[in-house]
Amino acid sequence: MTTTTATVDLRQVIKTYGSTRALQGVSLQLGTGVTGLLGPNGAGKTTLLRIVATVLAADSGEVRVLGEDPTESEGRLSIRRRLGYFPQEPGYYASLSAFDFVDYLAVLKEMTDRRVRHDEVRRVLSEVGLADVAHKRIKALSGGMKRRVIVAQALLGDPDLLVLDEPAAGLDPEQRLRFRETVSAIAERHTVLLSTHMTEDVAALCQHVVVMNGGQVLSEGTPDALVETARGRVWVSDKPDPAAQVSWRTGSGQHRLIGDPPSGSELAEPAMEDAYLLLVGKAANAEPVSPSPSRWRRQ
Amino acid sequence: MTPNPPWHAGPELLADYVDGTANRTRTASAEAHLLSCEECRAAVAPLADLGRLERNLAVITDRVDLERTGPVERFLYRLGVPHHVARVVSVGSTERVSWLTDIAVAILVALVFDSFDGSEASVFAFLVAAPILPLAGVTSSISFRSDPLGELVTAAPTTAMKVFLLRALTVLAPTLVVVAAASVLVPRLGVQPSLWLLPSFCLTSTALALGTVFPLRAVTWMLGSGWVVAASIATRGAPRTDLVGSFAAFQPAGQLVLLLVSLVAAIFVARRRDSFDFLDLGRTA
Numbered sequence: 001m002t003t004t005t006a007t008v009d010l011r012q013v014i015k016t017y018g019s020t021r022a023l024q025g026v027s028l029q030l031g032t033g034v035t036g037l038l039g040p041n042g043a044g045k046t047t048l049l050r051i052v053a054t055v056l057a058a059d060s061g062e063v064r065v066l067g068e069d070p071t072e073s074e075g076r077l078s079i080r081r082r083l084g085y086f087p088q089e090p091g092y093y094a095s096l097s098a099f100d101f102v103d104y105l106a107v108l109k110e111m112t113d114r115r116v117r118h119d120e121v122r123r124v125l126s127e128v129g130l131a132d133v134a135h136k137r138i139k140a141l142s143g144g145m146k147r148r149v150i151v152a153q154a155l156l157g158d159p160d161l162l163v164l165d166e167p168a169a170g171l172d173p174e175q176r177l178r179f180r181e182t183v184s185a186i187a188e189r190h191t192v193l194l195s196t197h198m199t200e201d202v203a204a205l206c207q208h209v210v211v212m213n214g215g216q217v218l219s220e221g222t223p224d225a226l227v228e229t230a231r232g233r234v235w236v237s238d239k240p241d242p243a244a245q246v247s248w249r250t251g252s253g254q255h256r257l258i259g260d261p262p263s264g265s266e267l268a269e270p271a272m273e274d275a276y277l278l279l280v281g282k283a284a285n286a287e288p289v290s291p292s293p294s295r296w297r298r299q
Numbered sequence: 300m301t302p303n304p305p306w307h308a309g310p311e312l313l314a315d316y317v318d319g320t321a322n323r324t325r326t327a328s329a330e331a332h333l334l335s336c337e338e339c340r341a342a343v344a345p346l347a348d349l350g351r352l353e354r355n356l357a358v359i360t361d362r363v364d365l366e367r368t369g370p371v372e373r374f375l376y377r378l379g380v381p382h383h384v385a386r387v388v389s390v391g392s393t394e395r396v397s398w399l400t401d402i403a404v405a406i407l408v409a410l411v412f413d414s415f416d417g418s419e420a421s422v423f424a425f426l427v428a429a430p431i432l433p434l435a436g437v438t439s440s441i442s443f444r445s446d447p448l449g450e451l452v453t454a455a456p457t458t459a460m461k462v463f464l465l466r467a468l469t470v471l472a473p474t475l476v477v478v479a480a481a482s483v484l485v486p487r488l489g490v491q492p493s494l495w496l497l498p499s500f501c502l503t504s505t506a507l508a509l510g511t512v513f514p515l516r517a518v519t520w521m522l523g524s525g526w527v528v529a530a531s532i533a534t535r536g537a538p539r540t541d542l543v544g545s546f547a548a549f550q551p552a553g554q555l556v557l558l559l560v561s562l563v564a565a566i567f568v569a570r571r572r573d574s575f576d577f578l579d580l581g582r583t584a
Contacts, residue, residue, distance in 0.1 A: 055453045055578050073573055080456040087454075091447025093390060097367070104390050105448075107383045108455035108462065114382045115357060118364050135367060153451070 006031055006064070007161055007191045008052055013061035015047050015215075022047040024215040025061070034187045036206035036223075037195040040280055044215040045195040046088050046165055052193060053085045053163045066161055079161075081110070084154035084190070088165040090147070094139035098130055098149045101138055105153040124152040128182055144175035151182060162192045168201060180204050199272040209272075213280045223272060230270035230278050235261040246277045308332050308339045317346040387457075387465055422491055423542035426549060427530045430499035431523050437467060437503045438510065438519040453578055460575040494549045501557040502526055504564035511567075511574040 006029040015023040023044045037045045050056040051063060054070040066082050068075035093101060102121045111117040125134045128148040138146060147167060154162055168179050183205055186192060196202060202209050202223060209226050211219040219226060236254045240247050245259035258278050261267065308316070308329050315321035316329040333340050368376070368389075375385035446452060452459050479493075502522050509518040530546055537545035547553040 050450075050578065053454050054576075055450055057577050073576070076576060077456055080454060083454065085451065085454040087450040090451065091449065093447065096390070099364075099367075100386075104386055105451060105455065107386050108452060108457040110456050112381070112383045114364075115361055117383070118361070 007066060008193065009062075009064040010048075010051075011062040013048075013051065013058045013063060015044075015051065015056065015059050022215050023051075023058070026212075026215070026217055028210060028217060028220065030191075030193065030208065030210075032191045033207040034183065034192040034194060034205050035208040035210060036202035037193065037210050037212065038197075038199065038202055038276055039195075039212035040197070042214075043212040043280075045212055047215075048212070049088075049163050049165045049193065049195055052161075053083060053087075054079050055085075055087075081157075082160040084156065084159035084162040086150050086154045086162075086164040086167045088195075090150040092138045092146060092149070095137060097135045097137055098125060098141065098145075098152070099134040101149060102153045102156070106156050109156050111157065120156060124155040125149075127155060127185075128152045129178065144171050144178075147171065147175075148179075148182075151179075155186065158189065160191060162186060162190045164192065165195045166197065167194070168196065168198065176201075199276050203272045211276060211279050218279045226275045227270050227272050228275075230258065230275035232267060233261065233278060234258050234268045234270045234274045235265035236268050237265065245281055306332075307336065308342075310342070313339065313343045313346060317343060317348070384465065387462055419542045420539050423530075423534070423546075426491070426495045426498075426543065427527060427546075429495035430502050430526065433499045434502045434506060434519060434523055437463075438506050438515055450578060453576070458572070458576060460572050463575075491543060494543070494554070497554050497557040497561065498526065498548055500561040501564070504561045504568060508564040508567040508571070511571040 008028065008030040010026055010028045013023050013026045014021065026044070026048060037048065039045050047056065051058050051070075052065055054065070054076050057071065063070055065079045068078045070076045070079055093104075096104070099121055102125060103117065106117045106121055111120060122131065122134070125131050128151050130145060130148055130152060133141060133145065138149060141149070147170070151164075151167060154164065164183070167183075168176050171179055180201065183192060183194065187205070194201070194205065206223055209219075209221065209223050210217055211226070219229070235257050236250075237257055238254060240249075240255050241257050241262065243259060243262060244257035247255050247257040250256050256268065256274075257265075258274050312321065312325060312329055316326055321329065333343060365373075365376075368386075372385045372389035375388060376382055380388070449459075452462060506515065506519050506522050509522075530548070533546040533548075534542050543549050548557060
């Protein structure tokens with residue numbers, strides 16, 4: 001039993017892989033709407049989402065998803081019945097058609113009545129714009145279409161919680177736009193937890209944003225509040241400044257700098273990317289430090 | 300000269316068409332006209348029984364969907380296997396069919412060789428090698444890496460263990476048929492072709508049981524190589540005509556022990572089944 005009303009409630013969650021601590025006492029309470037999870041590679045986003053999606057167990061701490069305890073088999077089953085999941089590295093049976101692939105996962109989601117199930121498969125494929133290619137083999141689909149197949153299976157059964165781990169990775173700008181439209185439509189009826197590297201996705205889609213790095217939550221709040229943390233700390237200059245925490249040369253030839261501006265600097269209107277970089281600093285460009293799946297025991 | 304006024308189907312024809320009481324000629328006429336006349340389509344729409352049309356569409360769609368399923372799935376469905384079970388079983392069936400073919404070919408080769416030289420060497424080699432195949436197949440099929448959908452399957456309410464057992468059963472059943480056929484075709488072999496089944500159960504169930512505590516891959520290698528080493532040591536110096544009889548695992552007492560170990564391991568796996576509910580097998584909640 002739990003008294004929490006949050007869709008996802010994590011308290012002091014720790015997860016380690018060998019000697020690497022992927023999550024270091026993460027506490028989060030997430031409600032309805034779209035929550036964006038931002039962070040560099042190795043921040044712990046995927047581990048966090050896997051725990052929420054019940055495919056990994058936390059080493060310690062308290063986890064409640066949709067009011068259920070995933071450490072109990074009954075609670076886990078209840079969560080899985082109400083969950084849609086898009087893993088970071090979704091696999092495919094490439095020789096199956098998109099329809100058969102989604103239908104197979106619909107069976108695993110306990111949809112046993114064939115006609116009802118097939119209607120549901122057609123519905124979700126239509127929702128992601130794949131109705132016309134439903135019977136094409138997955139190997140014949142473009143990369144963007146393949147990812148939409150995975151989005152489609154996540155929508156099966158109209159789940160209460162959608163966990164999407166970098167679903168827009170590898171999509172071209174047009175596909176990203178379509179993807180945002182799809183997620184926006186989904187979010188009208190679902191709670192969505194969306195992991196991404198891309199601040200523009202968060203700005204466009206999310207009502208709530210969580211920034212992670214090094215297995216810890218650095219910040220959480222509304223996108224506007226996150227942007228405000230960078231107000232007065234972004235400036236432009238003709239030359240780089242070693243005092244800046246992060247800086248880069250823009251297309252106009254000027255340098256955009258983030259940190260503590262020297263007096264007399266020309267302050268710029270902050271964007272979400274500025275606030276994000278201010279929080280995670282150079283780690284945003286660092287090499288991944290999280291353990292690869294090859295280090296898991298189940299291999 | 301004035302042009303003829305446009306022809307329309309008329310309420311009587313449309314009503315007969317919708318009821319299905321119009322004869323073939325009038326039906327064809329109505330259909331041909333409806334394709335090109337928006338006015339008549341608007342007139343016929345309120346007469347149609349939408350419920351009946353939807354039911355018809357559902358039946359047609361269902362038949363088309365069934366026709367699109369693969370041969371294994373259709374075969375299972377015709378055998379009476381529920382459609383959703385047939386779907387789970389048939390996904391990835393290609394690999395399992397090829398595995399079954401391997402077993403059948405191995406038995407055939409062993410029989411042919413032994414019929415020439417009168418020794419048991421080939422049958423013995425087959426009996427030792429055969430349990431390794433399911434051991435490797437089972438442990439790799441339940442590990443995350445081998446199934447491209449491993450993470451999605453794990454997150455589904457149908458447990459990964461249930462999916463795995465369902466597929467294992469579909470391999471086991473035809474395997475028994477192949478073994479039984481070999482015994483019938485070559486009576487002198489008696490039950491020999493089936494002697495590998497219990498070692499196979501034992502190795503596989505023990506690997507799964509230990510895999511809930513230790514890394515599954517390491518356990519699989521340890522058990523597989525241990526089995527081969529044990530067979531080699533037991534038959535060192537034994538006559539080529541009595542290799543099977545020299546290895547205790549193929550004797551009645553040995554088979555009984557293997558059966559008991561298999562049962563204990565199966566019970567252990569059942570009690571620790573929650574371990575299979577996560578990607579990092581062995582990390583129970």
